[in-house]
Amino acid sequence: MTELPPTNLPYLFAAFAVVWVVFFIYAAYMSWRRQSAQRELDEMRESNGQESGSGGNDGGG
Amino acid sequence: MAAIAGRPAGKASWQRGLRDARLWLLLITAVLMLVDGYLIFMVAPTDAVLGHVQRIFYVHVPISILSFLGFLICAVAGIGYLIRRTERWDRVAHASAEVGVVFVTLALVTGIIWARPVWNAWWQWEPRLTTTLILWFIYVAYLMIRQYAPTPQQGRTWSAVVGIIGFVDVPIVYYSVQWWQSIHPKQVIGPEAAEGALEPIMAQILVFSLVATLALFTYLLLERVALRGIEDRLSQLRREGNTD
Amino acid sequence: MQSENYTNPPAEVSAYLESEATEERSGWRSHRMRLIILVGVIALAVAYMVYAAFPGNTQYFVSVSEFLDDPRLHDGQTLRVAGALDPESFRRxxxxxxxxxxxxxxxxDVPGLIPGTRVMEASYVGVLPDLFFNPHSxxxxxxxxxxxSGVFATDNILVKCPSKYQSLQAENPDAVPGAAGATQGGY
Amino acid sequence: MELLRGALTVAWKDVRLELRSREVIASALVFGLIVVVVFNFGLNRAPGSLAPVAPGLLWVAYAFIGVLAMNRAFTRELEHGGLDGLLLAPISRDAVFLGKMLGSLAFMLVIEAILLPVFAVMLDLPTLSPTLGLVILLATVGFATVGTFFAGIAVQTRSREILLPVLFFPVVVPVIIAAVEASALALQGGPMTAVWTRWAPLLLVFDALYLVICPWIFGFVFEG
Incomplete structure (x- = not known):
């Protein structure tokens, strides 16, 4: 009964590492995509504002 | 075009408020997670049978529970969308399904890593694992339908249907260890948990982990909704630009 | 958006709109009808499943005494038998x-095997899992x-962990001090 | 009655089309034969090792054949705007659904019936039992109902080959479990009480469930 339980630390660290890496990548990816979309949106809005509605084609892509 | 140029100022400030709220939430989440890590590694007692590896429990269980929450939100928002047919409901449903898929994937992965030293096998085709894998497939299908539908309109309707039907699997996953013979441990929290399945200190740390993970879940969900919002506006602008 | 110069619709249009509306209402009624059928069928299905179908049916494993009592399982088919190790019996x-x-x-959730229970002889070749000798597993x-030979030839050993988590101290209040210190200090 | 007449019209249209082209049944049959051959190479290592997995094998083959057949049956509607024509026809969505489902059911039953003796010969199984026939009938009703519903969705998307199985299999898992268990009993030839008291009623319950839910949501899905 006094036998100590096994440690298995590599599994413990692997599990935590996977969780944190995935969460971090997911959050970073979303924030990167949001920023680039936001930038594109701002550019588009700016160019639309300057040419007042006629030149909306340059924002695509 | 005029609608975009003449955006009411109230909406912009509301959005800025939301962005600030997300930043605050991120900060709170980070603090909670640090405390949670301290609790898990320094305060939580070592399990008498499983040893240190049992600490995976404090991420595995909250992540699984929050994946259920994600799919619940997805189903409810799907119903909301089918009734109201407004973009807002769909945005929430889509975001929660995606976050839910991330969480259920991590629940599966942490479970697999935990199972290897404890069960002596990475994977077993037993009820809990099998039903969870089916849940994963259902909501991956949900995301695929959106991706591949001929029109966004149809994608929204069809995925809402899948999200609502798919939710049926969630209670099955929860009760699977009760209904069928299984190698997976029985429920330790929730309505079917046995008395004394957890030591008080373990239960307290689990609840804290749950709160911390809930904060993270909420942050990711809000971030995803915001991303969807911006992308929707962008694609709308592109469409308008092309039809000019 | 503005309806200032909007005149009343011609008669045929409003008639059409009205027919549309009644259709919608009858559509709704049929939805409610179906909802009732649906709830009925689901209630039936759930009641039936609770009554007979799934629970305990596709057995993931059998217990030792279930195995010993059922001669149909002794024909060499592949199966899973679950139980506790008799610590005295282990030979290598x-x-x-x-x-x-x-x-x-x-x-x-009770450590060790049930006292006085019948046992099944088994053999295994390979590395034993970590938790094999733990009385809780x-x-x-x-x-x-x-x-x-009357021996169960084991191809693979799985360990089912207890549905209860307990700290080392609670399990073993008078554990050796070194062990207690090790459990406190994380890793 | 109106519903049944509409459904039969749609189903009869499919059957006539099939009699002329034979593309669904022929392709599914060839596919089924290939599955049997691959199984033989993949599994037949020791003599007698096939018997325990035979029921599973049978249903893996039938499930994949079902997906293939139902996909074909709906893909055909895409050509020349057939699907729009169907949806614009003066019959209810239920009738459209029921008709397509009856057509698929008929195709699948024909394919399964032809493949049964093939399985009997090539895998050395006693597949020609009435109990097994009934199990197949019950399970195929469930398959065809769910499959028709999801095929209706998947066929319109850009990735119909993968989307249909991904949607279809999680939902029909209960049917597959029950069908495999019942077929195992039927193929063993032992006492069949468990088939009648447990698995056949379970299949019936799920068939009823799918038959109520699927046409209803089908109407929803094809609203817009």
Missing amino acids: EDGSASSRFALGDKEP EIILEGSYDAQ
Whole structure:
């Protein structure tokens, strides 16, 4: 009964590492995509504002 | 075009408020997670049978529970969308399904890593694992339908249907260890948990982990909704630009 | 958007709109009808499943006494038998990976095998899992029974962990001080 | 009655089309034969090792054949705007659904019936039992109902080959479990009480469930 339980630390660290890496990548990816979309949106809005509605084609892509 | 140029100022400030709220939430989440890590590694007692590896429990269980929450939100928002047919409901449903898929994937992965030293096998085709894998497939299908539908309109309707039907699997996953013979441990929290399945200190740390993970879940969900919002506006602008 | 210069619709249009509206209402009624059928069928299905179908049916494993009492399982088919290790029975030949042991019935969340329970002889070749000797673990043997030798030839060993988590201290209040210190200090 | 007449019209249209082109049944049959051959190479290591997995094998083959057949049956509607024509026809969505489902059911039953003796010969199984026939009938009703529903969705998307199985299999898992268990009993030839008291009623319950839910949501899905 006094036998100590096994440690298995590599599994413990692997599990935590996977969780944190995935969460971090997911959050970073979303924030990167949001920023680039936001930038594109701002550019588009700016160019639309300057040419007042006629030149909306340059924002695509 | 005029609608975009003449955006009411109230909406912009509301959005800025939301962005600030997300930043605050991120900060709170980070603090909670640090405390949670301290609790898990320094305060939580070592399990008498499983040893240190049992600490995976404090991420595995909250992540699984929050994946259920994600799919619940997805189903409810799907119903909301089918009734109201407004973009807002769909945005929430889509975001929660995606976050839910991330969480259920991590629940599966942490479970697999935990199972290897404890069960002596990475994977077993037993009820809990099998039903969870089916849940994963259902909501991956949900995301695929959106991706591949001929029109966004149809994608929204069809995925809402899948999200609502798919939710049926969630209670099955929860009760699977009760209904069928299984190698997976029985429920330790929730309505079917046995008395004394957890030591008080373990239960307290689990609840804290749950709160911390809930904060993270909420942050990711809000971030995803915001991303969807911006992308929707962008694609709308592109469409308008092309039809000019 | 503005309806200032909007005149009343012609008669045929409003008639059409009205027919549309009644259709919608009858559509709604049929939805409610279906909802009732749906709830009925689901209630029936759930009641039926609770009554007979799934629980305990597709057995993931059998217990030792279930196995011993059922001669149909002794024909060499592959199956899983679950129980607790009889710690006295374990023998291993020196310098080899093959081991012999006996498995008895186990009550969930009670360490050790049930006193006085019948045991099944088993053999295994290979590395034993970490938790094999822990009295808390329920051991699941995958393999087949050899009726001639009366030994269960194990291909694979799984360990079912307890549904209860307990700290080392609570389990073992008078544990050796070094062990207690090790559990406190994380890793 | 109106519903049944509409459904039969749609189903009859499919059957006539099939009699002329034979593309669904022929392709599914060839596919089924290939599955049997691959199984033989993949599994037949020791003599007698096939018997325990035979029921599973049978249903893996039938499930994949079902997906193939139902996909074909709906893909055909895409050509020349057939699907729009169907949806614009003066019959209810239920009738459209029921008709397509009856057509698929008929195709699948024909394919399964032809493949049964093939399985009997090539895998050495006693597949020609009435109990097994009934199990197949019950399970195929469930398959065809769910499959028709999801095929209706998947066929319109850009990735119909993968989307249909991904949607279809999680939902029909209960049917597959029950069908495999019942077929195992039927193929063993032992006492069949468990088939009648447990698995056949379970299949019936799920068939009823799918038959109520699927046409209803089908109407929803094809609203817009």
